[in-house]
Amino acid sequence: MNKIYINIVNSSGHQNPKLETIGSAGADLRAFIPEAIVLKPLERRLIPTGIKIELPIGYEAQIRPRSGLAYKNGITVLNSPGTIDSDYRGDVGVLLINLSNENFTVNNGDRIAQMVIAKHEFPVFNDSYKLKSSERGEGGFGSTGKK
Secondary structure, eight states: OOOOOOEEEEOSSSOOOOOSSTTOOOEEEEOOOSSOEEEOTTOEEEEEOSEEEEOOTTEEEEEEOOHHHHHHHOEEETTSSEEEOTTOOSOOEEEEEEOSSSOEEEOTTOEEEEEEEEEOOOOOOOOOSOOOOOSSTTOOSSTTOOO
16 A cells, blocks of 8 residues: 655644545545535535645646535535645635525534545646547547447
8 A cells, every 4th residue: 555645734623634545545524614504405615624735746636526415315415526736835625516496504613524545646738730630539538329
C-alpha cells in the first residue's frame, strides 16, 4: 500500500477525513455549517467542510458524491468530480445539488461527499495540423452504440 502524507488544517471540530476500510478509495467529507441547510428540489449550494489541505505537486483531490446519498436521496456533487488543485489552500467546499422531488436537510457534521487523492500527469500540448486516424474517428456522443 502506497501512502501519501497530506497536511491538513481542520477548523471544523469534526474528525479528519480518513479511509474507513483497507479497500476504500475515498475519505468522507463532513459539512461544517452553523445551522442546518435545506436543499429544495433542483437547488444547489456550496457546503463548506472547514478543512484546508496541502497536496504535493502532481496530485489532486477529487470530490465525488457519496453513493448512498445519491441513491437514497438524489443528492449529488454538481461538478462531479470536483478538482482541488495542489496549489489551492482555501476551504474545501462541496457543491451539492438536490435532484430529488423532496427537500433534503444537511446538518453540521453530516457526511456529504468523498475525497479521492489521485496522481496526475503534466501534459504538453503540441500544435499539429493533422492527427493520426483511428477506428472511431470523430464519432462521439453515442456513436459506438448501446451494445
